Amino acid sequence: MDPIDMMVTDANCEYLGLSRLCLMESAGKSLGDEVAKIAVFTFSKPVKVVMFTGSGGNGGDAFVAARYLLNRGYDVDIYMLKSNIHSKEARINYELLVNMKPRLSRLTIHDLSNVGDFRLESDEDFIIVDGILGTGIKGNLQENVRKAIEVINESRGLKISIDVPSGMDPLTGDINDVAVVPDYTISFHKIKTGVRDADEELVGGLVTADIGIPLEAEYFINYGDFLRLKKRSDSSHKGNNGSILIIGGSADYHGAPALAGMAAFKSGVDLVYVATPESASTAVKSASPDLIVKALDGDYLSLSHLDDILELTDKVDAVLIGPGSAINDETSKLFNVLVTKIKKPIVLDADGLKQVDLSLIKNKDNIVLTPHLAEFNKFFKTNLKLDLDSYDFNKVNDNITEFQRVIKEINGCVVVKGKNDLILSGNKFRINRSGNAGMTVGGTGDVLAGIITALMSKDLTPFDSACLGVFINGLAGEEAYKNNGNGFSASDLVSYIGFVIKNGMR
Numbered sequence: 167m168d169p170i171d172m173m174v175t176d177a178n179c180e181y182l183g184l185s186r187l188c189l190m191e192s193a194g195k196s197l198g199d200e201v202a203k204i205a206v207f208t209f210s211k212p213v214k215v216v217m218f219t220g221s222g223g224n225g226g227d228a229f230v231a232a233r234y235l236l237n238r239g240y241d242v243d244i245y246m247l248k249s250n251i252h253s254k255e256a257r258i259n260y261e262l263l264v265n266m267k268p269r270l271s272r273l274t275i276h277d278l279s280n281v282g283d284f285r286l287e288s289d290e291d292f293i294i295v296d297g298i299l300g301t302g303i304k305g306n307l308q309e310n311v312r313k314a315i316e317v318i319n320e321s322r323g324l325k326i327s328i329d330v331p332s333g334m335d336p337l338t339g340d341i342n343d344v345a346v347v348p349d350y351t352i353s354f355h356k357i358k359t360g361v362r363d364a365d366e367e368l369v370g371g372l373v374t375a376d377i378g379i380p381l382e383a384e385y386f387i388n389y390g391d392f393l394r395l396k397k398r399s400d401s402s403h404k405g406n407n408g409s410i411l412i413i414g415g416s417a418d419y420h421g422a423p424a425l426a427g428m429a430a431f432k433s434g435v436d437l438v439y440v441a442t443p444e445s446a447s448t449a450v451k452s453a454s455p456d457l458i459v460k461a462l463d464g465d466y467l468s469l470s471h472l473d474d475i476l477e478l479t480d481k482v483d484a485v486l487i488g489p490g491s492a493i494n495d496e497t498s499k500l501f502n503v504l505v506t507k508i509k510k511p512i513v514l515d516a517d518g519l520k521q522v523d524l525s526l527i528k529n530k531d532n533i534v535l536t537p538h539l540a541e542f543n544k545f546f547k548t549n550l551k552l553d554l555d556s557y558d559f560n561k562v563n564d565n566i567t568e569f570q571r572v573i574k575e576i577n578g579c580v581v582v583k584g585k586n587d588l589i590l591s592g593n594k595f596r597i598n599r600s601g602n603a604g605m606t607v608g609g610t611g612d613v614l615a616g617i618i619t620a621l622m623s624k625d626l627t628p629f630d631s632a633c634l635g636v637f638i639n640g641l642a643g644e645e646a647y648k649n650n651g652n653g654f655s656a657s658d659l660v661s662y663i664g665f666v667i668k669n670g671m672r
């Protein structure tokens with residue numbers, strides 16, 4: 167499992183009612199059990215356990231494990247590399263250990279904020295638990311941490327790393343400087359991608375400990391998914407935060423591309439271009455002065471606009487095809503050429519989806535389709551029903567499997583919109599539960615397409631953009647309902663997007 171997926175899952179547990187503190191307790195308990203098993207297996211007796219802790223959750227797991235090991239009769243020495251603990255749950259567990267005074271258990275806590283010439287030497291057998299860095303490692307190792315890792319590696323103690331050998335990149339398995347070389351690595355919930363991919367000598371024996379995270383925490387989209395959205399750099403300039411092109415609008419509809427464009431701005435993109443026929447361009451321009459509108463001659467989009475549109479695609483990071491384009495032979499020809507020519511990430515929505523041939527997008531992996539059920543069935547020539555709103559796990563699993571079987575035909579990502587949205591890509595799927603019945607109002611699909619395109623322009627993967635996009639759209643609907651009941655329009659929905667994202671990224 168990628169570290170970011172683990173962090174998202176971890177955070178999403180909270181929204182099901184499983185707190186981080188509980189997760190840390192489970193992790194520490196499993197760790198204590200595994201350390202005791204390894205001790206008995208290797209030494210046939212309890213031995214001293216020496217723990218090294220950093221300032222994050224990884225160290226917190228060690229603090230918890232210490233309690234369980236003490237109860238099993240082990241001597242535990244904790245060497246803290248940082249007295250300033252950043253993780254709230256780790257701090258709670260550290261303070262718990264400090265509160266144990268007068269000390270009745272065989273626990274000693276040492277400050278090792280200056281490793282200096284500290285060495286670990288003992289004639290007795292002992293175990294080292296490495297709780298310095300886990301999935302939260304960033305940048306170059308701090309000097310003190312680096313020294314501690316060297317002390318651990320030079321020691322003859324049996325080494326057990328918590329979650330990830332400290333110093334190893336949890337995503338790639340690369341070691342940029344030095345890393346603990348453990349005899350065992352104990353991962354929680356699922357083994358992290360880097361640990362899985364690294365050479366066996368660098369990670370030792372692998373143990374995956376269950377910590378009670380339910381499947382639903384992994385598959386339901388929730389606030390933890392905002393962790394995928396990078397904070398904007400203070401020094402960023404125009405264009406760095408995404409620019410998109412919307413290809414849509416017609417003599418019949420001008421609102422759809424404007425709504426999608428405004429939704430993209432509220433999702434934080436820098437620039438929105440709209441390529442639209444003259445018949446819609448004045449209306450789109452007057453809908454908002456923020457949109458950069460390229461008026462193309464005629465009432466409908468057509469193949470004669472191809473070169474102008476392709477020129478615009480060079481300027482942007484992601485493209486939305488379809489909103490308000492209407493169904494028309496000429497438009498259809500254009501869209502079918504565009505999906506093969508445009509190499510940038512694409513969102514294909516509504517009228518776009520209705521006019522593009524499945525065979526042309528089959529092999530594209532950077533595309534998101536956003537059909538509602540009827541559009542899905544038409545596009546894939548099926549007749550499925552989406553019904554996930556159930557406690558019957560057989561029914562839910564069968565329903566998801568049916569959709570998975572169908573979307574295997576393409577490489578891209580599909581959002582099936584419903585009461586619970588289903589987001590699918592290859593073997594992956596997620597479920598979105600945000601939103602409400604007020605969102606049946608016209609235009610909310612255009613808003614969703616705008617949000618997803620915006621997220622794709624910010625370098626999120628198509629699947630992550632689709633997942634976070636439907637969640638944001640639904641949250642905006644919930645905010646709109648709070649203030650207006652069902653009396654809200656798609657434009658109202660747009661006005662809540664910025665707030666919802668700001669709130670989610672706190």
Ligand SMILES: NC(=O)C1=CN([C@@H]2O[C@H](COP(=O)(O)OP(=O)(O)OC[C@H]3O[C@@H](n4cnc5c(N)ncnc54)[C@H](O)[C@@H]3O)[C@@H](O)[C@H]2O)[C@H](O)CC1
Pocket residue numbers: 172176189190193220221222223224225226227252253298299300301302303304305306307308311328329330354355377
């Ligand atoms: N679901 C789970 O798997 C659970 C995992 N847990 C454990 O928590 C860690 C992740 O915790 P986090 O606080 O996010 O990160 P770390 O402990 O890895 O450390 C971050 C900490 O370290 C500092 N830091 C970052 N980079 C460096 C560096 N290059 N040099 C020195 N110091 C650095 C940073 O400032 C942070 O304070 C996970 O691996 C599990 O072990 C939960 O306990 C239970 C659920």
Ligand SMILES: [K+]
Pocket residue numbers: 224296297298299300327328329330331332
């Ligand atoms: K570690």
